[in-house]
Structures are given as C-alpha cells and as structure tokens.
Amino acid sequence: MTKFITVKVNDVRDLFREHEFDPFNDDADRIDSIAQMAQFPNIVSQLQTLELRVLVPAAAITQETEAQVRHALSRYSAHMVMQVRRKLAAMRWVGLRTSLIGLVFFGMSLAAAAAVGRALFIPEGLRTLASESLIVAGWVLLWQPLDTLVQGWWPQWEEERTFRAIAALPLRLEAF
Secondary structure (H helix, E strand, O other), X not given: OOEEEEEEOOOHHHHHOOOOOOOOOOOOOOEOOHHHHHOOOOHHHHHOOEEEEEEEOHHHOOOOHHHHHHHHHHHHHHHXXXXXXXXXXXXXXXXXXXXXXXXXXXXXXXXXXXXXXXXOOOOHHHHHHHHHHHHHHHHHHHHHHHHHHXXXXXXXXXXXXXXXXXXXXXXXXXXX
C-alpha cells in the first residue's frame, strides 16, 4: 500500500511558495507547499516510502501539467540544494575567519592570565580569580567559531538531504 503526502494547491505555482497559515480557513495539519513539507524534522527517512500527491483544480490540468510539475520540482530542489551549499560555504568562511580571530584573542587572554598570575602586588586570591577569568573569557571567544566549524554545518547538511529526497519523490497529480 502506497503512502502519500498530499499537497492541495489552487495553482501549481503555489506548490513552491510559502503559505501563511489562515486560522479561519486552513486545516492545522494541511501541507500547503514543498517548502513547508521540507521543514518537518526527520522527514528524509519518511520520504523514501512516500509518494507526493498534488491536488489541483481540474480546470488547471492539461496533458503537460504533470510533466511540468515534475520538472519544476526537480529544478526547485536543485535550486534549494545550491542555496544551502552557498549558505554552508559562507558559514565555513565565517567560521575560519572568526576562528583565527578567536585564536588571537585566546592567546592574548592566556598571556594576560600569565601576566596577572605573576603580578605579586595583587593578592593571591584576586590573582587566581583574574587569571582564571581571563582564560575562561578566551575560551568563550573561541567557542562560537569552533562550534560553527564543528557542528554548525549539520542543519544545512540535513536541509540538503531533505531537498534531494524531495526531488526523488514519485509524483502523482490529481484533480479536486
């Protein structure tokens, strides 16, 4: 038995547009677009067993409509994958650049911590507090760039996988 994801649109172009929820008319669990469908968490694993059923008004269906929608879905998915890759490249660049800046500031905080630790005119408790605070401040400055480089790419990678899976979905166009 085939399971479906059903998207109902008044115009096939609406399949690729964001739709604002209307609490007076829309069903809460209705899927209005491919973009909305792509936002569901963990949808990639479910898409492998599903078929996309697009409901459009009977007057909007011609012999070419299904082929056009398939082509548009493929183009849309490819566009979204490229957009995600551009975001990922920008994120890597920012992560690398801020990592270098973070390393400089971390080195400065370690040097300042060592200098404070040797300042004998400051009481020992205050020296320890200031020294450890400077080390922590250096780590904090380095944390965001490292987080960006190590695991910041994960949501983009998941989004790319989602759009690749959407592009591979079997498609059925039906009238309502």
